[in-house]
Amino acid sequence: MIAWESKAAKPYLLMAPVVAVIAVCFLLPILNVLFLSFTEPTVSLHNYARIFSVPLYLRVLANTFKNAALVTVICLVLAYPLAYTLVRRGPVIAGILLAAVAIPFWTGFLVRTFSWLVIFGAEGPVAGVMRWAGFEPPRMLFTTFAALWGMTHILLPYMVMALYGVMKRINMQQIKAAESLGATPVIAFWRVFVPQSLPGVINGCVLVFTMCLGFYVTPVLLGTPTDMMIAQLIGQQVQELLAWGFAAALSVMLMICTFAILAIYDRFFGLQRLWG
Amino acid sequence: MIALVLALIVAAFLVAPLFIVVPMSFSTAASFAFPPPGYSLGYYQAFFANESWLTSVFNSLIIASITTVCTLAITIPAAMGFVRYRFRGASVFNLIVMAPLITPHIMAALAYYNFLAKFGILGTHLGVIIAHTVLTVPICFLCVCAAIKGFDTNLERAAMSMGAGPLKTFRMVTFPLLRPGFLIGALFTFLYSFEEPVVALFISGRVAATMPKKMFESIQLDADPIIAVVSTLLFAFAALAILIPTTVRLFRDRAA
Numbered sequence: 001m002i003a004w005e006s007k008a009a010k011p012y013l014l015m016a017p018v019v020a021v022i023a024v025c026f027l028l029p030i031l032n033v034l035f036l037s038f039t040e041p042t043v044s045l046h047n048y049a050r051i052f053s054v055p056l057y058l059r060v061l062a063n064t065f066k067n068a069a070l071v072t073v074i075c076l077v078l079a080y081p082l083a084y085t086l087v088r089r090g091p092v093i094a095g096i097l098l099a100a101v102a103i104p105f106w107t108g109f110l111v112r113t114f115s116w117l118v119i120f121g122a123e124g125p126v127a128g129v130m131r132w133a134g135f136e137p138p139r140m141l142f143t144t145f146a147a148l149w150g151m152t153h154i155l156l157p158y159m160v161m162a163l164y165g166v167m168k169r170i171n172m173q174q175i176k177a178a179e180s181l182g183a184t185p186v187i188a189f190w191r192v193f194v195p196q197s198l199p200g201v202i203n204g205c206v207l208v209f210t211m212c213l214g215f216y217v218t219p220v221l222l223g224t225p226t227d228m229m230i231a232q233l234i235g236q237q238v239q240e241l242l243a244w245g246f247a248a249a250l251s252v253m254l255m256i257c258t259f260a261i262l263a264i265y266d267r268f269f270g271l272q273r274l275w276g
Numbered sequence: 277m278i279a280l281v282l283a284l285i286v287a288a289f290l291v292a293p294l295f296i297v298v299p300m301s302f303s304t305a306a307s308f309a310f311p312p313p314g315y316s317l318g319y320y321q322a323f324f325a326n327e328s329w330l331t332s333v334f335n336s337l338i339i340a341s342i343t344t345v346c347t348l349a350i351t352i353p354a355a356m357g358f359v360r361y362r363f364r365g366a367s368v369f370n371l372i373v374m375a376p377l378i379t380p381h382i383m384a385a386l387a388y389y390n391f392l393a394k395f396g397i398l399g400t401h402l403g404v405i406i407a408h409t410v411l412t413v414p415i416c417f418l419c420v421c422a423a424i425k426g427f428d429t430n431l432e433r434a435a436m437s438m439g440a441g442p443l444k445t446f447r448m449v450t451f452p453l454l455r456p457g458f459l460i461g462a463l464f465t466f467l468y469s470f471e472e473p474v475v476a477l478f479i480s481g482r483v484a485a486t487m488p489k490k491m492f493e494s495i496q497l498d499a500d501p502i503i504a505v506v507s508t509l510l511f512a513f514a515a516l517a518i519l520i521p522t523t524v525r526l527f528r529d530r531a532a
Contacts, residue, residue: 008363010357010361011357011358011360011361011363012357012363013357014353014354014356014357015353015354015357015358015369017349017350017353017354018350018351018353018354018373018413018417019354019369019372019373021350021409021410021413022372022373022375022376022410022413023372025406025407025409025410026375026376026384026387026410027372027375028391029384029387029388029390029391030379030383030384030387032387032390032391033383033386033387033390036390078286078289079286081278081279081282081283081286082282082283082286082287084279084283085279085280085282085283086283088279089280091526091529092526093280095522095525095526096287097283097284097287098522099518099519099522100287100288100290100291101287101290102518103290103291103294103511103514103515103518103519104290104291104294104514106467106514106517106518107294107510107511107514107515108471108473108488108510108514109471109473109488110471110473110488110491110492110495110507111294111297111491111506111507111510111511112293112294113495114297114491114495114503114504114507115293115294115296115297115507116293117308117495118296118297118300118308118310118504119293119296119310121308121310123307123308123309123310124308124310125296125310125311128310128311153289153290153293156286156289156290157290210378210380213380214380214381214382214383216381216382216385216473216474216477217473217474217477217492220496221492221495221496231380231382234382234383234386235382235385235478238386238389238478239478244390247386248386251380251382251383251386251387252383254380254382254383255379255380255383258378258379258380259378262378271370271371271374272370275418
């Protein structure tokens, strides 16, 4: 493209530092986890066999997928009208809605998790309203319900941005054209807008689902140990039991699941598009 | 119309819960009772007098700052090479750079916990900076690549045709035009490191404990109401940082 292009080594030189850093400070530690999963405490496949032979751990795996799927679907249902309104309305409404998405995004996971901890707490506003209405509030905190609710709240902005990124490129004149040719607004929406927004739906679902699979903070703080997800089990195995080998095997399982989903996505759409 | 109503409800669901941390931070109660029995500045005083909270904020600022510098230093040249040249192995390179983003963070946490301990830097600032530098490379790379892709290389050719050398061209043409993109990359990197809750939780130990780690432990272990103060401050910063530019832009567009 420009004058200093001629030297063939140049791009490699420019990229060498980042590749070196990631190779030494990321790929090596990850390979070490892989190694631990086969060698700790003894050289065997025992850690992997344990995941698939103990019903509790199988339930954790099933739970993780079930929760991730549920959160993904709820996020999609909530995010779609929001993203649609973002692209259909003028700058004032769009500005307000974008701020409503961006503020929680930048406030951080822990503040948002803490907010729900207060809201669902035994002395919190929800329990207060229930008592005022005359019935005894059920236990809301430290339940699967609270964990799912919190994860949905935290991952929703990612879904909105994924949908918005695709929807803003849809040509709205086409909807007008469909309507001028006799389609009702509902039919124009379903047959012209929705099909073109599907790449955004897929992006958002893949992002939210894979993030949810490995979610640690919110399920640990709002959820219950009796209904664990895999990240929570990994943390517990390391911090409480020092079971490095088993924790490593669980992480490898989690990584394989995540990579498998991304590989399928890459096959059909190209990974580069996921982050728009 | 239905979509607008739904959108506003969802927007309220996103933002409204955050406001609850504000009254909690002025509470006089020692628990998280809502509404608070009374209001005072007690927990603000307690926060600014609490060494472990202040240290955690300081640690996070230091770690995020140094991480940002390191990440930019290795990512900008790589992004230049990646966008500007055609070369063999581009897709492999892209996968390597994106690896920290697509790997579940709990696994990265486990990996660093074990790895940093081997070199005796578990629980040190250096250890967290190394981990955060790697984890922020993909995010910074995406921001910087987007900026470089939008850059018109004819401007460089013009500068060179008028006698500027490669260095002078970079300094006077390329860098000033790409600066906004670099700044966005720096901002995302800084905030990511500042708020990263999982890896830091496992590896920052006691001495280098970051603010998210302190918040996590405060919620999990001692239900310390000072966390409401920290949450309110973070919420206020985020809200101002988003609302001021948005409002300014709206008014400017209207004036134009």
